[in-house]
Each structure stands twice: as C-alpha cells, then as structure tokens.
Amino acid sequence: MIPHACPGCGQQLGRAAGLCAPCRAGLHVRLETHSPLRATPAPHLITLGRYAGVNRRAVRELKFTGVRDLAGVLGGALADGLPAHWNIQAVIPVPLHAARQRQRGFNQADLLARAIARPHGLPVHAALTRTRATRQQARQHAADRDDLHGAFTVNARELPRGPLLLVDDVLTTGHTLIACRDALLQAGVAPDDLSYAVIAR
Numbered sequence: 664m665i666p667h668a669c670p671g672c673g674q675q676l677g678r679a680a681g682l683c684a685p686c687r688a689g690l691h692v693r694l695e696t697h698s699p700l701r702a703t704p705a706p707h708l709i710t711l712g713r714y715a716g717v718n719r720r721a722v723r724e725l726k727f728t729g730v731r732d733l734a735g736v737l738g739g740a741l742a743d744g745l746p747a748h749w750n751i752q753a754v755i756p757v758p759l760h761a762a763r764q765r766q767r768g769f770n771q772a773d774l775l776a777r778a779i780a781r782p783h784g785l786p787v788h789a790a791l792t793r794t795r796a797t798r799q800q801a802r803q804h805a806a807d808r809d810d811l812h813g814a815f816t817v818n819a820r821e822l823p824r825g826p827l828l829l830v831d832d833v834l835t836t837g838h839t840l841i842a843c844r845d846a847l848l849q850a851g852v853a854p855d856d857l858s859y860a861v862i863a864r
Contacts, residue, residue, distance in 0.1 A: 670724040670733070671717035681736045686717050690737070692744025699837035700844060700859055707858045709744055711737065714833055714863035722832055722862055726771050734771060738778020741860050745783065745828070749858050752825030754780040754787045757843055758815070760796040776830040779860060785828075790821040791843055811842035817850035826856045834864040 667676045671686030681687075694706040701707050711718055725733040745751065756776035764770050773787070780787050795814040827847070831840055844857060 667730070670720040670730070681730075681732045682717070682721065687736060687740070689717060690740040692741060694744075694746070695864065698834065698859075698864070700840055701854065701857075706746075708834070708864075709741060709746070709858075709860045710834070710864050711740055711862050714835070718863040725774075726767070726832065729768065731769060731774055734774030735778045737862050738775040739782070741775070741862070742779045742782045745779065745860070749828070750826050751783070751785060751828045751858065753823035754785050754828045754830060755790045755843075755847075756787065757829065757831040757839060758789065758791050758793045760793040762796055772831050775832065775860075775862070776828075779828065779830060786823065788821045788823050790818055790823070791815050791846060792818060811838050812845070813842075815843050815846040817846050819850065822847075822850055822852070826858065827852065828858050828860055830860045832862050834859075834861045 668674065669676055669681075669683040669686055671682050671689075674683045676683060682690075690711050692709050693712055695708040695710055696706050698708050714722070721733050721737060724730045725737070754776045756770060756772040758772070759767065759770045776787050779785075793814060794816050829840060829843055829847070834840060840859060840861075847857060848854060
C-alpha cells in the first residue's frame with residue numbers, strides 16, 4: 664500500500680490517512696463573532712481558522728482527492744470546541760445537489776457533521792435538500808458566484824426542534840450558508856436556534 668502523506672506538511676503517514684500529530688495539534692477552534700450569518704455579534708460560528716495553510720490543503724484533499732479520514736480529524740477538532748452553552752440538539756449538514764454527490768461519491772459536509780455529532784451523542788438530520796445545481800462556489804470569484812436564493816428546501820419530517828448546528832466545509836462570502844439559513848428560518852426555525860460550524864473561512 665502506498666503511504667499517505669500529511670496534507671499539512673507532507674510527512675508520510677503509513678496506512679493511516681489524515682494529518683500527522685504535529686498538524687493535528689495545530690488545529691484550534693475559534694469562536695467567530697463577525698460573519699454574514701447573524702445580525703447580532705454574539706458568537707455563533709466555530710471554525711478552525713482561515714482558509715490557508717493546513718486548513719486549505721486538508722479541505723482540498725478531502726473534497727477533491729477523497730481522503731475521507733480527514734473529515735473525522737477535522738470534524739473531531741470542531742467537536743472538541745463546540746460550546747456547551749449552545750445546547751445543540753441536532754446537527755444539519757449542508758447538502759450537495761444529487762448530481763454532484765453522485766459525481767463525488769460523498770458529501771463532505773455530511774461526513775463533517777457526523778464527526779462533530781458523534782462524541783456529543785447528537786443526531787444528524789438531512790433536513791435540507793439542494794434542489795438546484797450550481798457551480799462550485801469556492802472556485803468562483805465573489806462577483807461571479809451563483810445566486811443561491813431558493814436553491815434549498817426543507818424536509819419538514821427531518822427538521823428537529825431546539826438549537827441546531829449547520830455544518831459546511833468552508834465559509835467565504837457566506838452565500839451557501841445564508842441560503843440554507845433562510846430556508847430553515849422560513850420553515851419556522853428561530854434565528855437564535857441556529858449556530859454554524861465550518862473548517863475554515
């Protein structure tokens with residue numbers, strides 16, 4: 664078996680895919696107070712920092728090379744920093760369009776959501792469906808990004824009650840998470856019941 668290299672530093676990892684111990688030790692959760700997701704400045708978003716360096720390389724390895732073990736490492740780091748006072752009751756991943764998921768073979772946000780939920784014993788709900796295929800937003804300049812308004816619908820039977828954690832891989836302009844947030848708000852979720860987790864922003 665060809666050894667896997669740590670996407671953070673290039674160190675060979677043997678059979679285990681993921682990050683080497685020093686790169687794992689460098690993952691630290693941040694509570695972000697300023698984002699486009701909520702009008703009030705109360706912390707409601709956790710990340711592992713900026714979309715650069717180890718974070719950027721790990722995200723790209725996960726999404727485009729299919730090293731799924733990275734979702735467990737990154738999601739586990741986010742789980743360690745999930746604030747207890749948020750009292751999260753369920754985790755909701757941002758969905759891919761069905762065609763994109765068939766092409767990729769998995770939804771990285773779902774893998775992350777499950778890794779965050781597992782140590783806290785939280786359920787993961789497929790409460791959102793992506794009804795319109797769009798280009799990959801992270802690969803577009805901000806001015807060229809697709810309008811995602813109405814691109815997501817809520818599955819009422821899957822929508823849990825209580826404080827919810829919405830999970831995606833990267834937050835840049837916030838278009839995707841805002842579209843998901845708006846769909847959940849229209850379905851009756853209270854604004855203060857939504858918090859967010861991403862690997863990087």
